Amino acid sequence: MGVLIKNGTIVTALDEMRGDILCRDGTIVDIGREISGNGEDEVVDASGHCVFPGGLDPHVHMALPFMGTVSTDDFEKGGTAAIAGGTTSFIDFVIPNRGDDPMEALAAWHEKAKNAVTDYSFHMSVTWWGEKSEEWLARCVREKGITSIKVFMAYRGAIGVDDTELVRALTAAAKLGVIVTVHAEHGEMVVELQNKFFEAGRVEPKYHALSRPSPVEGEATNRVLMLAELTGATVYIVHMTCAEAVKALAEARERGQLAYGETCPQYLLLDDRVYEKPDFEGAAYVMSPPIRPLGHQEPLWAGLQSGILQVVGTDHCPFNQNGQKDMGRDDFRKIPNGAAGIQDRLSLLWHHGVRAGRIDRHRFVDLTSTRAAKIFHLYPRKGSISVGADADLVVWDPEGTRTISAKTHLHGNDRSIFEGFEVKGIPSTVLVNGRIAYRDGDLEVEPGSGRFLERRVPE
Numbered sequence: 298m299g300v301l302i303k304n305g306t307i308v309t310a311l312d313e314m315r316g317d318i319l320c321r322d323g324t325i326v327d328i329g330r331e332i333s334g335n336g337e338d339e340v341v342d343a344s345g346h347c348v349f350p351g352g353l354d355p356h357v358h359m360a361l362p363f364m365g366t367v368s369t370d371d372f373e374k375g376g377t378a379a380i381a382g383g384t385t386s387f388i389d390f391v392i393p394n395r396g397d398d399p400m401e402a403l404a405a406w407h408e409k410a411k412n413a414v415t416d417y418s419f420h421m422s423v424t425w426w427g428e429k430s431e432e433w434l435a436r437c438v439r440e441k442g443i444t445s446i447k448v449f450m451a452y453r454g455a456i457g458v459d460d461t462e463l464v465r466a467l468t469a470a471a472k473l474g475v476i477v478t479v480h481a482e483h484g485e486m487v488v489e490l491q492n493k494f495f496e497a498g499r500v501e502p503k504y505h506a507l508s509r510p511s512p513v514e515g516e517a518t519n520r521v522l523m524l525a526e527l528t529g530a531t532v533y534i535v536h537m538t539c540a541e542a543v544k545a546l547a548e549a550r551e552r553g554q555l556a557y558g559e560t561c562p563q564y565l566l567l568d569d570r571v572y573e574k575p576d577f578e579g580a581a582y583v584m585s586p587p588i589r590p591l592g593h594q595e596p597l598w599a600g601l602q603s604g605i606l607q608v609v610g611t612d613h614c615p616f617n618q619n620g621q622k623d624m625g626r627d628d629f630r631k632i633p634n635g636a637a638g639i640q641d642r643l644s645l646l647w648h649h650g651v652r653a654g655r656i657d658r659h660r661f662v663d664l665t666s667t668r669a670a671k672i673f674h675l676y677p678r679k680g681s682i683s684v685g686a687d688a689d690l691v692v693w694d695p696e697g698t699r700t701i702s703a704k705t706h707l708h709g710n711d712r713s714i715f716e717g718f719e720v721k722g723i724p725s726t727v728l729v730n731g732r733i734a735y736r737d738g739d740l741e742v743e744p745g746s747g748r749f750l751e752r753r754v755p756e
């Protein structure tokens with residue numbers, strides 16, 4: 298038995314048509330104006346709805362051990378929330394501790410992913426550089442199906458790299474023909490500012506943001522882009538938040554450099570007044586880079602509109618206020634960095650992007666699915682509606698509404714950074730590998746059914 302989606306407006310990153318999609322054995326087998334099926338196929342009526350390729354989120358951290366604790370959502374919990382929001386696959390980051398063997402870390406991440414309910418892949422983080430690092434990276438690429446690397450320019454003293462390590466990682470990636478995803482913040486400058494505030498008795502969450510002002514990100518973005526040019530590496534700057542960073546990427550692309558940028562809904566929709574909330578509530582918004590002052594959001598939207606930025610991810614990395622964020626009640630430096638968003642990404646971008654007239658629905662599909670699939674070697678298996686592609690599909694109700702709240706979200710943490718946001722545009726049915734996993738609020742996920750997506754660098 299398959300699934301037949303009838304009468305939807307099928308929307309891809311490029312074009313659209315009114316018609317039907319037939320899915321069998323996990324893949325799309327037919328697309329046409331009028332498909333009959335064999336009478337045994339389960340029929341989904343998509344009249345008045347759009348049908349999109351399932352969302353692909355290239356930036357998540359499931360069950361991440363970080364800053365003395367572990368992010369609340371594992372592959373099952375986070376994947377379930379993802380499905381309910383229309384995201385059907387994601388890429389997590391393997392992050393070895395400084396000095397640890399990345400191949401052992403990779404094995405640990407595979408173990409963690411055993412209960413996955415969606416397909417997933419991994420970026421491999423370079424958190425230190427040693428004699429065997431180049432060989433390890435080559436093994437990731439040639440034997441382990443991983444075609445992207447991650448470097449953190451922040452988090453010095455933990456998982457962050459110095460400039461020598463950064464240059465070596467970029468050089469190795471250029472040699473292997475793989476992309477480097479980059480957390481761009483000037484690590485040393487952050488530490489200087491953090492210590493200055495803390496020593497002056499300024500310990501509240503808002504000093505997290507004040508110790509990472511936008512030039513900290515702008516400088517690092519510019520530096521890594523220049524170093525990428527020098528080494529021949531292709532970089533993808535994750536979670537871009539500010540005007541300075543967008544400018545640096547625009548200039549690099551104008552120079553003819555192949556470089557990409559991602560932002561996330563929180564940087565498009567929130568501003569730094571969130572850090573003024575009383576009773577330590579600002580801690581819920583502690584993430585790196587931080588939420589920016591008013592004035593930085595419009596350059597990000599403009600970047601999405603003009604094509605300087607290519608992807609909207611989430612950086613999904615939830616922590617509870619109680620028991621996790623409160624480890625930093627007396628010291629903002631100890632608040633675990635991160636927040637949840639995987640259930641909300643598509644609706645937020647639809648409501649504030651498409652409905653607000655900032656982007657059209659093709660760009661919406663590109664930003665949430667297709668472009669990431671192309672950049673990270675998953676296309677056309679993911680990110681496309683084509684015969685032979687995985688049947689990861691979202692039937693989208695453009696008139697459906699939801700009020701985002703920690704009381705109702707499927708994220709595992711006790712706060713929502715989008716608490717009270719009302720969005721119009723929600724999934725009504727979500728297919729994961731040809732199976733109906735979500736329909737009108739009801740979920741039917743299969744822990745362990747999610748597959749590791751082996752990637753290959755094209756010849």
Ligand code: URP
Pocket residue numbers: 358480583584585586612614634635636
């Ligand atoms: O605050 C954040 N972003 N936490 C997750 C780790 C990272 O830097 O992406």
Ligand code: ZN
Pocket residue numbers: 480535536585586
């Ligand atoms: Zn980061």
Ligand code: ZN
Pocket residue numbers: 356357358612614
């Ligand atoms: Zn991240």
